[in-house]
Amino acid sequence: MLRPSHxxxxxxxxxxxxxxxxxxxxxxxxxxxxxGIYCFVLFVASAVVLSWVMFLIAR
Amino acid sequence: xxxxxxxxxxxxxxxxxxxxxxQRFVYLPLIAxxxxxxxxxxxxxxxxxxxxxxxxxxxxFTLGLLMQGKLYGxxxxxxxxxxxxxxxxxxLLYLVSRALGLGADQVQVTTADYGTRFIVVAGLLNVIAAxxxxxxxxxxxx
Numbered sequence: 521m522l523r524p525s526h527x528x529x530x531x532x533x534x535x536x537x538x539x540x541x542x543x544x545x546x547x548x549x550x551x552x553x554x555x556g557i558y559c560f561v562l563f564v565a566s567a568v569v570l571s572w573v574m575f576l577i578a579r
Numbered sequence: 580x581x582x583x584x585x586x587x588x589x590x591x592x593x594x595x596x597x598x599x600x601x602q603r604f605v606y607l608p609l610i611a612x613x614x615x616x617x618x619x620x621x622x623x624x625x626x627x628x629x630x631x632x633x634x635x636x637x638x639x640f641t642l643g644l645l646m647q648g649k650l651y652g653x654x655x656x657x658x659x660x661x662x663x664x665x666x667x668x669x670x671l672l673y674l675v676s677r678a679l680g681l682g683a684d685q686v687q688v689t690t691a692d693y694g695t696r697f698i699v700v701a702g703l704l705n706v707i708a709a710x711x712x713x714x715x716x717x718x719x720x721x
Binding site: 521522523524526529532533535536537539540541543544547 | 628631632634635636638639642645646647688689690693694696697700701704707708710711720721
């Protein structure tokens with residue numbers, strides 16, 4: 521059984537979802553790559569920020 | 580003596596026949612893309628895009644199963660029904676996995692919960708990819 525950490529799961533999720541978003545939402549390869557990277561960064565950054573927010577609320 | 584190859588199963592005629600089927604049935608890339616991740620793009624000869632989509636969706640689905648994610652079936656609760664609709668987006672992957680009894684019956688550990696979400700989201704991403712193949716076929720996207 522695979523047991524990734526929460527962060528590893530977030531990164532894997534962001535990677536796969538960003539690839540699909542990049543390819544399907546843009547037309548040229550260059551714009552696909554840029555949009556894919558943008559989505560990946562947004563996914564991971566928002567997960568980190570929300571984690572800190574929840575940590576501070578829980579204290 | 581020269582023979583006409585018209586109507587014979589030669590390579591050029593086979594390609595022409597494949598193109599003819601593709602031209603007639605507009606929804607073929609949509610259905611193929613839903614049943615097998617990336618197949619819609621492969622039919623349209625978008626090899627790179629198809630391979631990346633297939634790798635992403637298959638990877639996400641496989642990781643979901645490896646994390647002991649749950650495959651929804653016979654859902655009665657509304658949230659379970661929505662998750663089952665997401666699972667069905669995986670097409671043949673879902674049907675074959677259900678037939679083989681893969682996936683956990685119940686979510687008991689945190690990673691299994693991640694796995695369940697991975698499987699549902701893989702299905703939703705596959706639907707987006709299949710619709711993209713349809714848009715390429717109809718000319719809405721290039």
